[in-house]
Amino acid sequence: MAGSPRLIGSEIYRRSSYGGRHPLAIPRVSLMLDLVRALGWVSDGAYVEASPASAAELARFHDAAYIAAIERAERDQRVEAVVSERHHIGRAGNPIYPEVFSRPATACGATLTAVNMLLSGSDAPAVVHSPAGGTHHGRRDRAAGFCYFNDPVLGILRLLDRGLSRVLYVDLDAHHGDGVEDAFRDEPRVLTISIHERDRWPYTGGLADQGPSWRNLPVPPGFHDSELAFLIDEAVVPLGEAFAPEAVMIQTGADGLADDPMSKLALSNWALWRAVARLRALAPRALVLGGGGYNPWAVARCWAGIWATVAGFEIPERLPEPAERLLRAVEWRHRLARNPPAHWFTALADPPNEGPVRAEIPAIAAAALGGVQAAVWTRILEQHRA
Ligand SMILES: [Zn+2]
Numbered sequence: 001m002a003g004s005p006r007l008i009g010s011e012i013y014r015r016s017s018y019g020g021r022h023p024l025a026i027p028r029v030s031l032m033l034d035l036v037r038a039l040g041w042v043s044d045g046a047y048v049e050a051s052p053a054s055a056a057e058l059a060r061f062h063d064a065a066y067i068a069a070i071e072r073a074e075r076d077q078r079v080e081a082v083v084s085e086r087h088h089i090g091r092a093g094n095p096i097y098p099e100v101f102s103r104p105a106t107a108c109g110a111t112l113t114a115v116n117m118l119l120s121g122s123d124a125p126a127v128v129h130s131p132a133g134g135t136h137h138g139r140r141d142r143a144a145g146f147c148y149f150n151d152p153v154l155g156i157l158r159l160l161d162r163g164l165s166r167v168l169y170v171d172l173d174a175h176h177g178d179g180v181e182d183a184f185r186d187e188p189r190v191l192t193i194s195i196h197e198r199d200r201w202p203y204t205g206g207l208a209d210q211g212p213s214w215r216n217l218p219v220p221p222g223f224h225d226s227e228l229a230f231l232i233d234e235a236v237v238p239l240g241e242a243f244a245p246e247a248v249m250i251q252t253g254a255d256g257l258a259d260d261p262m263s264k265l266a267l268s269n270w271a272l273w274r275a276v277a278r279l280r281a282l283a284p285r286a287l288v289l290g291g292g293g294y295n296p297w298a299v300a301r302c303w304a305g306i307w308a309t310v311a312g313f314e315i316p317e318r319l320p321e322p323a324e325r326l327l328r329a330v331e332w333r334h335r336l337a338r339n340p341p342a343h344w345f346t347a348l349a350d351p352p353n354e355g356p357v358r359a360e361i362p363a364i365a366a367a368a369l370g371g372v373q374a375a376v377w378t379r380i381l382e383q384h385r386a
Pocket of ligand 1: 173174175253255291292293
């Protein structure tokens with residue numbers, strides 16, 4: 001299997017749920033893994049079962065007291081009010097559930113294992129897909145936005161620790177990749193680029209917020225396939241090419257899809273597959289992560305198509321019967337599930353959602369590319385490379 005793409009997952013996602021009516025109380029990674037297997041897209045040796053990251057590994061970024069608090073939360077299934085307040089555990093969308101430490105630690109373990117594989121020498125795969133990763137809101141000492149630990153930050157730190165000096169992070173989630181951006185604002189070896197819906201939680205990543213190590217592309221509601229293609233081709237790819245990364249990490253949150261209940265963006269999964277194909281080519285090694293996504297069918301089909309994109313499988317127009325059966329067996333208590341369109345069960349691809357590129361989209365590209373700032377940024381990069 002030397003050199004061929006790898007897929008990392010874990011069985012923990014099959015039995016663990018955020019519980020109750022939490023938006024993450026739906027099958028995502030487990031359904032995606034079942035779907036790619038039903039399609040015959042996981043050959044022997046391509047799949048790797050992740051193990052949880054250790055407390056010591058998590059401490060490369062996270063505060064030791066915070067890590068210990070989440071371990072205690074898993075053991076006791078409760079935390080004291082002061083701990084909850086201090087670390088945002090058991091509040092603000094970050095519930096205490098049976099695997100509240102093991103599950104996020106496994107996402108981090110998957111990302112760290114992916115990095116190890118990418119840097120494993122002549123046998124290294126050029127691309128690793130870890131759909132459990134992408135928990136981009138996690139902070140050093142607190143949970144945020146359903147994210148307890150920040151696996152992209154830990155993965156990027158390991159890439160740097162192993163000697164890489166230029167790592168590109170591109171975040172396609174509907175929400176701003178704030179935790180990753182903030183972790184590397186003062187780190188010239190990392191460039192973070194986030195495309196996200198404007199005026200949506202966490203309300204950061206505005207058009208004016210551009211810097212030497214970070215770029216933001218806040219997009220309007222209704223953002224569609226042609227507009228994403230425009231921003232990828234006219235802003236993200238040029239920025240990435242100028243940066244000449246040794247590795248690219250792509251966060252593929254599926255909550256910007258038109259079928260997702262959490263955002264007002266209107267992408268089809270085709271648009272994300274195309275973006276991943278373009279971005280993946282920016283560096284000799286790529287780590288493709290998951291992220292948000294709150295419609296089980298949309299997430300699983302999108303991420304299955306991402307694995308097909310990076311691993312080179314042809315996406316059939318009509319799903320084979322075992323794959324359709326899997327999708328039809330999913331239950332989702334949500335108003336969107338009352339009248340589901342047929343293609344949620346019978347096809348992997350959504351109908352493309354193309355249209356005219358609105359006038360504000362080129363302005364967003366220009367802001368991210370920068371004017372005078374771009375010249376300064378280029379000089380910083382040149383100094384850094386010298
Ligand atoms: Zn999101």
